[in-house]
Amino acid sequence: MAQKLQYEETLQSILGAENILITTHRSPDGDAIGSTMGLLQFITKLGKKCTVVVPDEFPEFLHWIPGTDQIIRFDTNKELVNKLVVDSDLIFSLDYNVLSRVGEEFCKVLSGLDKKMIMIDHHREPAENYNYYIHDIEASSTSQLVYDFIAYSGNKDKIDLGICEALYSGILTDTGSFRFPSTSARTHEIVGEMMEIGLEISKVYNLIYDNNSIDRLQLLGYVLGQKLSYHKDLNMAYITLSHQEMTDHNYQPGDTEGFVNYALSIKGVKFSCLMKENESGSVRMSFRSKGDFDVNKFARTYFSGGGHLNAAGGRSSIGLEATEKRLLEKAIEVLSK
Structure with missing residues (x-):
């Protein structure tokens, strides 16, 4: 429909x-x-x-x-x-x-x-x-x-x-x-x-947008400085955040809004992802893309999610480290075709 x-x-x-x-x-x-x-x-x-x-x-x-x-x-x-x-x-x-x-x-x-x-x-x-x-x-x-x-x-x-x-x-x-x-x-x-x-x-x-807490800005600085992974060969970048890391930065709902777009803004990057671990160990994922790479299909196929052609969400219950590994595996599988 x-x-x-x-x-x-x-x-x-x-x-x-x-x-x-x-x-x-x-x-x-x-x-x-x-x-x-x-x-x-x-x-x-x-x-x-x-x-x-x-x-x-x-x-x-x-x-x-x-x-x-x-x-x-x-x-x-x-x-x-x-x-x-x-x-x-x-x-x-x-x-x-x-x-x-x-x-x-x-x-x-x-x-x-x-x-x-x-x-x-x-x-x-x-x-x-x-x-x-x-x-x-x-x-x-x-x-x-x-x-x-x-x-x-x-x-x-x-x-x-x-x-x-x-x-x-x-x-x-x-x-x-x-x-x-x-x-x-x-x-x-x-x-x-x-x-x-x-x-x-x-x-x-x-x-x-102009109503940030100091904690949010410091979290953004931490993410861009230490948590941003760039894979030039795949035209892909992603961010991982553990529950402990968010707690250490006094995380509040909405604090990571837009973070996934920083990864997508890297020159040449066509696909980005933000992975956030919650207290139970499950992982919430945000996907973004440029052009015709369908993150709705990618999220639905591999991460129990969905959304739009260039913006989608997903979830994983296998933990942050295993989710990161699975993301890379599936990205290589799909993007290398």
């Missing part, structure tokens, strides 16, 4: 619902938070009861976005979230294409429900068990899809500054400040419309 834009069905589902629940993926990023907050504000304007649940903590640099004070975390409020799911009659899945991306425990809560479910997402290969979709793999972000849903469903007059700030945050971060190939003429057109409403793009940029 490359594109399915069921705007009218989605709008009528909202208007016919009493208790709406919006969910997004674990380790929420800028697009996850921006898109959910934008949709929350819109649904609230329609006079409907709506709640946003995220699987776990999200970065502090996103806490300023309007509506984030209403977010409920599953990992710290499991009993409440279970009740919210039971009481809901419409559930949105934003910025993820399969339920497993919310985490194993929350996935069990959301699975097998006799509820109407709607997906708004731009990742490849979406699950096929949803009632309706606003899905387009060519869209720059889920936030762009939410904006177009509001605008094209006849509700453009309801887009105010709060909605713009939320959705622009998602577009800004998921396009890498408008430098990724997914950035389209429509993306820029939307930003122009937001600016006419009153959006201050420099304000949002500063709140997201």
Whole structure:
């Protein structure tokens, strides 16, 4: 499914619902938070009861976005979230294409429900068990899809500054400040419309990118100085970070945002990866590429992940050292062809 834009069905589902629940993926990023907050504000304007649940903590640099004070975390409020799911009659899945991306425990809560479910997402290969979709793999972000849903469903007059700030945050971060190939003429057109409403793009940029802690900058320095591995023969670079290394630098969620792009920025590099070990020993992976190297396919094939052509995520349960070894083995296998 490359594109399915069921705007009218989605709008009528909202208007016919009493208790709406919006969910997004674990380790929420800028697009996850921006898109959910934008949709929350819109649904609230329609006079409907709506709640946003995220699987776990999200970065502090996103806490300023309007509506984030209403977010409920599953990992710290499991009993409440279970009740919210039971009481809901419409559930949105934003910025993820399969339920497993919310985490194993929350996935069990959301699975097998006799509820109407709607997906708004731009990742490849979406699950096929949803009632309706606003899905387009060519869209720059889920936030762009939410904006177009509001605008094209006849509700453009309801887009105010709060909605713009939320959705622009998602577009800004998921396009890498408008430098990724997914950035389209429509993306820029939307930003122009937001600016006419009153959006201050420099304000949002500063709140997201010019708000670093000293610990984050020192972690970045450590990574670039000691943890960046470059393989010129493969046009590849990667970064590994152990849980202990992150603890030593007072790591907070979001502190490694964008680190994988530093590896990709090396002259000649076409493929990069960031590997982060968590407390349990499992490894979270971020992949980036240039040109036609498909990291979505690479992540799906070897690391239980997926995403986009040039940006994807994955996971490994074999430990950091073994994961690094497997990455190199598979990279040699694929890139040497």
